[in-house]
Amino acid sequence: MLNVLLAGVGGQGTVLAAKVLASAAQSKRWAVRTAETIGMAQRGGSVVSHVRMASQGEELYASLVTPGTADLIVAFEPGEAARALPYLSRSGTVVTARTTVQPVTAALAGAPYDGAAVIGALRSALADQAPAARLVAVDDAAVTTAVGTSRVLNMALLGAALATGGFPLALDDLREAVRACVKPQFVALNLAAIDEAARQAAALG
Numbered sequence: 001m002l003n004v005l006l007a008g009v010g011g012q013g014t015v016l017a018a019k020v021l022a023s024a025a026q027s028k029r030w031a032v033r034t035a036e037t038i039g040m041a042q043r044g045g046s047v048v049s050h051v052r053m054a055s056q057g058e059e060l061y062a063s064l065v066t067p068g069t070a071d072l073i074v075a076f077e078p079g080e081a082a083r084a085l086p087y088l089s090r091s092g093t094v095v096t097a098r099t100t101v102q103p104v105t106a107a108l109a110g111a112p113y114d115g116a117a118v119i120g121a122l123r124s125a126l127a128d129q130a131p132a133a134r135l136v137a138v139d140d141a142a143v144t145t146a147v148g149t150s151r152v153l154n155m156a157l158l159g160a161a162l163a164t165g166g167f168p169l170a171l172d173d174l175r176e177a178v179r180a181c182v183k184p185q186f187v188a189l190n191l192a193a194i195d196e197a198a199r200q201a202a203a204l205g
Helices: 014-026 078-087 104-109 115-129 140-147 150-163 171-181 184-204
Strands: 002-009 031-037 046-054 070-075 088-097 134-138
Touching (some): 002 078, 014 031, 088 150, 150 184
16 A cells, blocks of 8 residues: 655645646555545645545555555645644655745745754654654745746656655656646656656766
8 A cells, every 4th residue: 555645735636636647656556545635725824635546456545644654745835834743654755845935924924934943853853753754845935936937846756756766656657647638738848857867866876
């Protein structure tokens, strides 16, 4: 069983990312269940998508990932990575974008939070509580600048997640799922984002 949690902010493409990931899993004839908790997404609130995959032919009943069981967390910004951390298994992987999306409360207070500090705190927390877990901080701004649009952040993060290894879906599975799920006029951009993010992940080792 593979459990994936995708955490972002409304408008970042979290739900589409879950759909593409589920399609990639289904192409391997795995049973898949997904669910979303959307809340105030249209007002910039959190969006969390759950994707559960029966990769070994298991029976798959529940759609929600439970705390402490996520093999992979894909966070679309550092604060959402911190919010999702209780779901990570002790040997799981967190892939997060470095760019912050400042919440309304921070904007009103005039005190933006520091994404680099949050990522540092995540590293410390994992070192203390789950030393077998991994944290991959993606330079999403470099990827989206290279591609020419920030609207492909979701596919860039999925590309980075699969390129880091340790997850039994290949980049080619992801590319085929993009072709199946994304509108034709946006396929090339999304594939470019996957390739750029994968190159960056490979350079990080």
